[in-house]
Amino acid sequence: MGNxxxxxxxxxxxxxxxxxxETLSVIGMGGIVVMGMEQPKANAIIAEAIDRGVNYFDxxxxxxxxxxxxxxxxxxxxxxxxxxxxxxxxxxxxQGAAEELERSLRRLRTDHFDLYQMHGLTSxxxxxxxxxxxxxxxxxxxxxxxxxxxxxxxxxxxxxxxILAMNSFPFDTILFPFNWVCWSQGNFGPQVMAxxxxxxxxxxxLKAMAFTQWKEGANRDYSKCWYQPVSDPxxxxxxxxFTLSLPVTAAVPPGEESLFRLALDTAESFKPMSAGEMxxxxxxxxxxxxIFRSVA
Numbered sequence: 122m123g124n125x126x127x128x129x130x131x132x133x134x135x136x137x138x139x140x141x142x143e144t145l146s147v148i149g150m151g152g153i154v155v156m157g158m159e160q161p162k163a164n165a166i167i168a169e170a171i172d173r174g175v176n177y178f179d180x181x182x183x184x185x186x187x188x189x190x191x192x193x194x195x196x197x198x199x200x201x202x203x204x205x206x207x208x209x210x211x212x213x214x215x216q217g218a219a220e221e222l223e224r225s226l227r228r229l230r231t232d233h234f235d236l237y238q239m240h241g242l243t244s245x246x247x248x249x250x251x252x253x254x255x256x257x258x259x260x261x262x263x264x265x266x267x268x269x270x271x272x273x274x275x276x277x278x279x280x281x282x283x284i285l286a287m288n289s290f291p292f293d294t295i296l297f298p299f300n301w302v303c304w305s306q307g308n309f310g311p312q313v314m315a316x317x318x319x320x321x322x323x324x325x326x327l328k329a330m331a332f333t334q335w336k337e338g339a340n341r342d343y344s345k346c347w348y349q350p351v352s353d354p355x356x357x358x359x360x361x362x363f364t365l366s367l368p369v370t371a372a373v374p375p376g377e378e379s380l381f382r383l384a385l386d387t388a389e390s391f392k393p394m395s396a397g398e399m400x401x402x403x404x405x406x407x408x409x410x411x412i413f414r415s416v417a
Contacts, residue, residue: 133174133389136370138205139323141272141293143235145177145205145371148388149325152180152189153345153376160195166378167196171204173385179296179325179373181209181240182225190228201231207296209240209276210260213251218260222269236294237261237270239286242277248285258290276327280415283313287320296373298328298413301363305406307414318368326372329364330357330380333410345376348412356405358387359394363402366394 135144150170155163167178178197180189190208197204208225212218226232239251239261251257264270274294277283283297295317303309317324332351335341343350351357361384364372374384394402 133385134391135174135176137323138325138370139293140321141323143205143272146175146388147365147371147391148175148384149177149179149207149371149373150175150381151184151373151376152178152193153184154378154381155192155196156185156189156345156376158192160192163192164196167193167200170381170385171200173389175385176203177205177207177371177373179207179209180225180229181211182221182228183209183211183240184376187224187228190225194228194230198230205235206231207236207238207274208234209238210257211240213239213247213257215255215257215259218257219263222260222264226269233268234270236272236274237264238273238294238296239275242275242282242286243279244282245285248282248289252286252289274323274325277313278413280309280313284316287316287322291320292322294323294325296325296327298331299324299326299364299367299369299372300328300331300412301360301402302332302406302409303328303411303413304363305403305411306409307411309411309413309415312415314367324367324369326364326367326369328412329361329372330375330384331360331412334412343375343377343380350375350377350380354383357383359398359402361387362391362394363399365391366399 134147138145180193210218210221212221261273272293274292276296299310330350332349335349351360374381
């Protein structure tokens with residue numbers, strides 16, 4: 122999926138982001154990674170990620186009730202110009218989103234976001250509200266005009282909501298769960314990818330290393346994951362390879378430090394899966410309950 126053009130670290134590929142003209146590392150760092158860390162440790166893992174070739178960071182104010190933003194801001198001090206910083210708002214109204222944008226900019230100690238996204242669109246009604254009169258889209262357009270944001274995007278956990286959003290507004294990016302189990306067992310992802318490709322929208326992947334829902338009473342070894350991630354390192358690497366073998370720009374791994382590091386290790390030696398390898402992995406998902414499925 123493209124050639125490596127990152128001179129600093131020849132092991133971490135970079136890919137174009139839709140029509141934006143930007144080129145991102147195939148692994149992004151989610152702000153959840155630094156939640157719960159003391160600031161010096163957060164600073165160290167941010168610096169390590171950048172040294173290993175990561176130039177894409179993604180965060181939201183809902184992560185730790187602002188803690189992820191508060192830790193990421195100081196960690197990026199002196200490094201902001203070299204990274205592509207994406208943030209989100211969970212608000213669907215103009216006024217609430219404007220307030221959240223200003224607060225996020227302050228916490229992250231920056232005057233602009235490279236990408237600002239509607240966070241977690243889950244229904245057709247939400248999309249209509251967000252894009253309608255008095256909706257968050259008015260804040261997005263005003264912020265872009267003022268130079269507070271460069272590109273506009275959204276994340277979604279619903280195929281119907283994602284497709285409606287892409288059909289209703291010329292978004293630059295979509296952040297979506299492109300995941301092997303959901304793809305195989307939930308018919309969730311192929312239709313969204315097809316729509317995004319048709320429009321030339323940059324695709325960013327969530328949940329690549331997800332497995333299934335936590336069973337009731339299960340020992341949740343990964344406290345930062347609301348779902349059960351793939352715990353076997355070999356299978357987790359295959360899951361990430363599957364997603365990165367799709368025409369996505371980058372994947373944001375789970376917020377667990379160990380899984381983030383595994384994702385970096387996997388991506389540094391990434392080779393696209395063959396059709397046979399992809400088919401084999403999808404077959405392994407048979408009988409596994411996906412964390413998302415298409416209602417259609």
